[in-house]
Amino acid sequence: MMWAGNAVVGRLVVGHMPPVMANAVRWALVAVLMAPWAWQVLRQHEALRRRAGYLMLIGALGVGSYNSLQYMALRTSSPLNVTLIGASMPMWMMLVGVIGFGQRATPRQLGGALLSCAGVVLVMSQGSWAHLREVRLVPGDLLMLLAALTWSIYSWLLVRKPASMQGEPAWNWAEFLWLQVLFGTLWATASAGVESAVVGHSHPWPADAQALGTLVFGLLFIAIGPSILAYWGWGQGVRAVGPTVAAFFSNLTPVFAAVWAWALLGTAPQWYHPCALVLIGAGIVLSSSTPAARPTSTSEPAA
Template sequence: MKLDAKTLSYLVLPPMMWAGNTVVGRVLVDHVPPVLMNTLRWALVAAILAPWGWRVLRDQAALRQRLPYLALIGALGVGSYNALQYLALQTSSPINVTLIGASMPMWMMLVGALGFGQAFTARQALGALLCMSGVVLVMAQGRWEVLRQVHLVPGDLLMLLASLVWALYSWLLARPPSSMTRGPTWDWAGFLWLQVLFGLLWAVACSGVEASWRAEAVSWPQGPAAWWTTLGGLLFIALGPSIVAYRGWGLGVQAVGPTVAAFFGNLIPVFAALWSWLLLGQTPRWYHPCALLLIATGIAWSSRTTARPSGQA
């Protein structure tokens, strides 16, 4: 399989946006509880997409037929994954979270083999190891002693669960049920809007649980500047990491399959370093281009023999 420029753009944009989400999310989580932040994020997305997405509500018969699938992918991709990631960052370090996230290609291969009958090859396994090596190099900052300081905490288990949730979500996008392939064809805005609506039901319920468990009051920003920063951050994560990234991910998964697409997720720490350089003035180090080379090699190696899946995203 050959990756053309258009497919590469679909697969590179999501990790670029999600890396920005980690930088902005770490700023916002000091003022907004993580599950509530996830709910506010997707509520904004629902409002932005509504003018283009509402037309899918006209076909009530198709909605009823596709209801179980839409409810499932909405709960997984919108309602659960990002909330679990934000929760993980409360007790886990960014190093742990990113290292566990780097195992995504492995979980994609496992879920594909066990749940969807998609065998993986030795070439893909080697590509996954190369990608993980690049991520480990970034997280270790070129020094192995950094990794020796890593300790498992409850947040690590939450990130592991988030990775499994995303793997299942991605395979469901690539292999939709027959109800999604028969009948009316929805455009991307309507399809994503329905995912967001169903995911919001789950996100709002989880926010209620979070509020009942949270002992301290929410520390809302103080002053106009802090409010504008918070609103700007929420708008960014609603547009870039949500609409742009989810659209690109859906097209990329449809083109190359979940397993190959997952390798591109390992570009997140490299893009995070770039975001940190642009926004925080943190200069990239020697290991960043080395890690990028390892990840790019892993992607190229693993994608050479993977067949394109059928399905609608």
């Protein structure tokens, strides 16, 4: 639900600030908000030195790359296309699992992926094949495909951690997520600097008071909801059921987007929204009903 809101509010944010800069500001704000609950972890110098490589990698993938690519895609692609391409997440998750982590995709998972994607296509088409034929791919769609790939690798790395992440100290979810944010913000800030040098954004903040208010509100929402709450939920879900099954829940995003539109814009859901919810739910149930979908549990929570 939070990521569905991110697609709506993120489009407003990148309308007032360069997309890579918006991502850097977002995660810097998250780092500040979470610091009171996690800053003590910085005292563990030996553990940080030993685990720095892993933290730098997942920070680059989950914080520094995925969200920057998504915001860049929203500048050149429509929310419709971005959401539709996001429906390919289960397929990417299965592919990364098979190639990189030796996780076999089962027939149930493949069937669940088809059911879940059918539900997303139903929402995107608004129940009309004619409407679906109007969808056109643009260069920004390729950025979203790359974003889906980076997120899949990130999710698998949450549950298939290297030996350096095993044993003591066992970080809680806030400490682990905060460290991801710190390392990821380094990548995001460096990328924002490159964006500013190449594109030439000398004044990233809008001068208009109303636009500035919209930007500040949007950044606060994104920092608290789609960042802290959603990343915590995703990490716990991936740890419990594995990346492949968790990926099917991302297909609920367009359904929740309809809920956001109903609550904020007064646009009532149409007949195809509950139908799509049934298809997506059936795909989740089918894919998660096989024990092979569950990975070996880890000794520490993945935030």
